[in-house]
Amino acid sequence: MPLIGKAKVERIQPASARNDAARLDLTTRPRRNRKAAWSRKLVAENVLTTDDLVWPIFLCDGERKREAVASMPGVERYSVDESLRAAEQAMKLKIPALALFPNTDPALRDANGSEALNPNNLVCRALTTIKREFPDLGLAADVALDPYTSHGHDGLLEDGKILNDETVAVLVEQALVLANAGVDVVAPSDMMDGRVGAIRKALDANGHVETQILSYAAKYASCFYGPFRDAVGSNATLVGDKRTYQMDPANGDEALREAALDVEEGADMLMVKPGLPYLDILWRVKEAFGLPTLVYQVSGEYAMIEAAAKNGWIDGDKAMMESLLAFKRAGADAILTYFAPRAAEKLAREH
Numbered sequence: 001m002p003l004i005g006k007a008k009v010e011r012i013q014p015a016s017a018r019n020d021a022a023r024l025d026l027t028t029r030p031r032r033n034r035k036a037a038w039s040r041k042l043v044a045e046n047v048l049t050t051d052d053l054v055w056p057i058f059l060c061d062g063e064r065k066r067e068a069v070a071s072m073p074g075v076e077r078y079s080v081d082e083s084l085r086a087a088e089q090a091m092k093l094k095i096p097a098l099a100l101f102p103n104t105d106p107a108l109r110d111a112n113g114s115e116a117l118n119p120n121n122l123v124c125r126a127l128t129t130i131k132r133e134f135p136d137l138g139l140a141a142d143v144a145l146d147p148y149t150s151h152g153h154d155g156l157l158e159d160g161k162i163l164n165d166e167t168v169a170v171l172v173e174q175a176l177v178l179a180n181a182g183v184d185v186v187a188p189s190d191m192m193d194g195r196v197g198a199i200r201k202a203l204d205a206n207g208h209v210e211t212q213i214l215s216y217a218a219k220y221a222s223c224f225y226g227p228f229r230d231a232v233g234s235n236a237t238l239v240g241d242k243r244t245y246q247m248d249p250a251n252g253d254e255a256l257r258e259a260a261l262d263v264e265e266g267a268d269m270l271m272v273k274p275g276l277p278y279l280d281i282l283w284r285v286k287e288a289f290g291l292p293t294l295v296y297q298v299s300g301e302y303a304m305i306e307a308a309a310k311n312g313w314i315d316g317d318k319a320m321m322e323s324l325l326a327f328k329r330a331g332a333d334a335i336l337t338y339f340a341p342r343a344a345e346k347l348a349r350e351h
């Protein structure tokens, strides 16, 4: 501050005299490397490319249908035929993979989430349709019951409790249904104990040796999933919360224990979720295991950026790019983000 004040007063002096008077005795000046765009580019430690993006999309019944998700401006649910257009867009933008999430007809939801095991359910129809048209596009899908249960939980509910082992038995079946429909990556997002090992065993025993498991290894019981639950229609029905199976935001070491179990059980890739509030966890998981580690910039994170941008309070595009780069810096190999198409378009324009 005083330097700026002094510079103002002495404006009439020649620049050299001014500099001499003010010069600090510094040999190292980190600002030198930041003096111009070319230099900043040269010394940049991390870079975001479209190769780092996974685009989560929502599905709905019907034909030629796109439904806006109110709490996620710019995000839509696609009917299966429209999801093909999204897949086409992903291919054009060179986004490597989609993650598919169904908004199941409420009439098909029941206490056991049995629609999850219907080989012709919404997500399976989208998987086969997209795979047929775009075999080179990676397709991931969640293994969890929440889009299918009438109570909105990821597992089977009995006397107010989520049953672990009984749920795992159903999740194993769900993973097989998804694999048969052509999914490339199953992503258990349910946080039951022992599900990764059980799913791996069943996939292998049924000829799906190549199906990858992206484990939501450190998934926190977070309020930032609110808009997602709107999008898949489980907010209205959710009874209670998910704190008996999803992780406590207070814990960091526990994330490493969760991840260690999933690694042992055969996870190919790990995921940390949510993203920005959990960068420390992302860093620790990547450091500890060195496995491909993904991060999920969840619906609430997207909604916050969009809401502030819509109000003119932040620059939405810049916040999008800065947050995505922050994930790279914290060790993410890839990022699930609703910004994927927008970020990919921006990256394509800039290169």
Ligand code: PBG
Pocket: 142, 144, 146, 154, 189, 190, 224, 225, 226, 227, 228, 229, 242, 297, 298, 299, 300
């Ligand atoms: C389902 C699931 C959730 C998300 C991904 N898979 C919600 C939840 O666990 O309640 C959240 C993603 C987001 O908020 O964008 N198990």
